Amino acid sequence: MAAQKRDYYEVLGVPRDADAETIKKAYRKLAMKWHPDRNPDNKEEAEAKFKEASEAYAALSDPQKRQTYDRFGHAGMKDAFGAGGFDMNDLGDILGQFFGGGGGGFSFNFGGGGFEGFGGGARRPGGPRRGGDTEQVVRLSFEEALFGKTVSLRVHAAVACPECGGSGAAKGSKRVPCKQCGGSGAVRARGFFGIMQQTCPVCHGAGTVVEKPCKRCGGDGLVASDETVEVRIPAGVAHGMSLPVAGKGNAGPNDGPRGDLIVHCAVSESDLFERDGQDLILRRAVSPALLALGGELQVETPNGTATLKVRPGTPNGTMQRLRGQGVPAVGRFAQGDLIVVLEAETPQALTGEQTKLLERLRAAEGERNFPERAAQDRASAAFRAAREQAKRK
Ligand SMILES: [Zn+2]
Ligand SMILES: [Zn+2]
CATH class of the missing domain: 1.10.287.110 (DnaJ domain)
Structure with a gap:
């Protein structure tokens, strides 16, 4: 097994x-x-x-x-x-x-x-039938969805009437064969394509009707219930995922089993991470000096704080993948990765001293420090020359 x-x-x-x-x-x-x-x-x-x-x-x-x-x-x-x-x-x-x-x-x-x-x-006509599903939306913060949470839900459903046990018949009375359909649950009626079988309108296909209806439920065997249900939301659920909770939906006719409660997850966005399937994307703003000089960078992951090594001369926008540090495995989805994107942030509100240092850096910089910019300068010059030549003709 x-x-x-x-x-x-x-x-x-x-x-x-x-x-x-x-x-x-x-x-x-x-x-x-x-x-x-x-x-x-x-x-x-x-x-x-x-x-x-x-x-x-x-x-x-x-x-x-x-x-x-x-x-x-x-x-x-x-x-x-x-x-x-x-x-x-x-x-x-x-x-x-x-x-x-x-x-x-x-x-x-x-x-x-x-x-x-x-x-x-x-x-069989009159036999128990499974009740319908009910639905509910659960709002979760990004972190609650990531780490999982047990939520208490107020669940409203139709359940078997405790007075008659779901039969709909008053105490001492019983179900008797339906006179309309003779107990078969179906009647013949003239329909669009001629004579057709239809569900009996009196017993709704049950084949029996109650002799004396139960006072509590009025004969349909169901009453409204209001219960608190604890639902475990597994770690890693995404916005829009649905979780069936067995047996917490509406009870079925003739004391039939209850349907399911379908819980829809609505997940808030994070200020720090973007979610792409099972991967998390962290756009980490860093100083241009860190990318130029290299060093270490602390980043938050679902499992703890990780230290990233940044190599000297790391290009802006470089992505580093931390395997298995993304969204936890959920259902058939495997554990995702954390993708850190290093994004240089232009320094603001420079002090006089910082300005001087940057001015000295600018004065000292050469073509080999910025190969891409140098290549663009050369391409710009060629374009300018071609444009001017074309205008002269
Ligand atoms: Zn009938
Ligand atoms: Zn009842």
Whole structure:
């Protein structure tokens, strides 16, 4: 169980930028190949491959989950798939999409108990259905995002009514078959293309209605809740990243499991660093004398104070890369680097003595001190001569 999980893109054999259609095709091919019913001689391997492909497809076919996976890797999927990871509900959804009937007709069970009987429940009319996700924005300072932080969020969600346990039925009353649809959850109606099946408007597809509605929730089985949730924001999150918090969204109909709370990170900018992916850029203003004479320079990194060696004659704008001193690894992103850009600052408010020293320096400077300026002087002279010659004609 502790084996390293394979990359989802690798499992499906598709490139990272594959579109939805390509992903679907790749999964269909694998699902057909590894369908346990087609591999009676190596059932165990087939089931493992089938489940691996299904999990990869579940992640990559859902834009929200795919985004999370691209950002946080398998670590992020623990939350995206709920506390138990990829499970029978997720698998049931996929099998329903591909093979119809909520996955029915599958004759195999996955080991470990958790997968047994996945072909029913979730899709049956009146069965529990997963609730919707909710969203919240968390504002973080640059430093909080860089170093990580545990935030307390007030979460508002619809949860199962404590009075009726989510059934919507008052004490002593029960759910009875819906008269409108006869318990099937669907009715026939004249639609645009003729007679069509439609979700029953009375029971909303449940197939049952409550005999006497619960007073607390009015019969829909849900009440508003207000709870405080501690969310660990991992070190290194970037502006715009989303973190799913499993099971803190809205509860589903018929006592269905809660959806997720999606936490969006809004990160402030820093006065010191710019962020470029996982790299941090530090534009360090330095004295022209430091670049000319060389020396040492102290710079701040996320891990501590570092000392940079500046060589004599270092050009303005020189970049020095400090490996592994950038944004910490987060999800599937590796630790970044710190890139220090040395930018000469023109001295201001010179004292009389400093002015004299600079004047002496200027008087003493020669072509070999400023090869670039000397080359430009020569190019300027040639240009001037050409311009004057052209005007004479
Ligand atoms: Zn009905
Ligand atoms: Zn109730």
